[in-house]
Amino acid sequence: DTAVSQTPKYLVTQMGNDKSIKCEQNLGHDTMYWYKQDSKKFLKIMFSYNNKELIINETVPNRFSPKSPDKAHLNLHINSLELGDSAVYFCASKLAGASYEQYFGPGTRLTVT
Amino acid sequence: AQTVTQSQPEMSVQEAETVTLSCTYDTSESNYYLFWYKQPPSRQMILVIRQEAYKQQNATENRFSVNFQKAAKSFSLKISDSQLGDTAMYFCAFMNLNAGNMLTFGGGTRLMVKP
Numbered sequence: 001d002t003a004v005s006q007t008p009k010y011l012v013t014q015m016g017n018d019k020s021i022k023c024e025q026n027l028g029h030d031t032m033y034w035y036k037q038d039s040k041k042f043l044k045i046m047f048s049y050n051n052k053e054l055i056i057n058e059t060v061p062n063r064f065s066p067k068s069p070d071k072a073h074l075n076l077h078i079n080s081l082e083l084g085d086s087a088v089y090f091c092a093s094k095l096a097g098a099s100y101e102q103y104f105g106p107g108t109r110l111t112v113t
Numbered sequence: 114a115q116t117v118t119q120s121q122p123e124m125s126v127q128e129a130e131t132v133t134l135s136c137t138y139d140t141s142e143s144n145y146y147l148f149w150y151k152q153p154p155s156r157q158m159i160l161v162i163r164q165e166a167y168k169q170q171n172a173t174e175n176r177f178s179v180n181f182q183k184a185a186k187s188f189s190l191k192i193s194d195s196q197l198g199d200t201a202m203y204f205c206a207f208m209n210l211n212a213g214n215m216l217t218f219g220g221g222t223r224l225m226v227k228p
Contacts, residue, residue, distance in 0.1 A: 031213070031214065033215065033216075035216075040220075041152075041202055041220070041221045042218070042220055042221070043204060043216075043218040043221075044218070045215045045216065045217070048213045048214075048215050050213065055213045056212065056213045056215055058215075088156060090158060092158075094214065096214075101148070101160050101163065102160075102214075102216060104157065104158035106155075106156070106157055107156050107157070107158075109156075
């Protein structure tokens with residue numbers, strides 16, 4: 001059983017398009033995250049949601065809009081895609097409380113041409 | 114804000130030998146966790162080991178152990194009896210318990226285990 005899943009795994013699109021990446025976790029976690037890994041492998045937090053409420057938004061352009069329809073899902077919608085948006089996007093989830101680890105999805109490789 | 118630095122972009126080790134990956138961090142927080150994550154070519158992020166800052170005892174997980182020096186803000190990972198499957202990117206990460214438990218990652222160390 002997949003714990004944290006992301007769709008699609010690969011996404012190739014043209015500049016200016018709008019696209020969404022979906023994330024679902026079946027672990028019963030109440031906190032979910034989006035991270036971006038750039039071409040140099042650097043990983044950076046983008047957003048964090050707890051019980052469908054946004055709690056972290058780390059200086060991400062407002063072309064990026066996370067949406068959490070319920071605790072098990074955190075989707076990432078990106079408007080007007082730019083070349084610099086090309087990256088691997090990871091979703092993660094955890095239980096509230098510090099003692100729990102974050103479980104990562106398999107990542108979505110986004111290529112903007 | 115905290116920063117995490119991994120000063121070794123690449124390392125290699127012979128199979129069965131021991132290797133140590135370095136990590137330093139900077140924070141004004143007193144309550145935090147530190148992690149090492151492994152990212153093999155499959156790109157899946159896999160937790161290797163976790164250290165709670167309030168614990169003085171260094172964490173160990175089978176062949177993986179850490180040297181946590183809180184005063185020096187150092188958190189190195191030692192891999193004993195290296196195996197070919199240990200070949201991966203390794204990321205040191207800091208979890209701020211006062212900021213939504215988000216992770217701040219270092220730049221990563223690419224480890225190659227040679228047969």
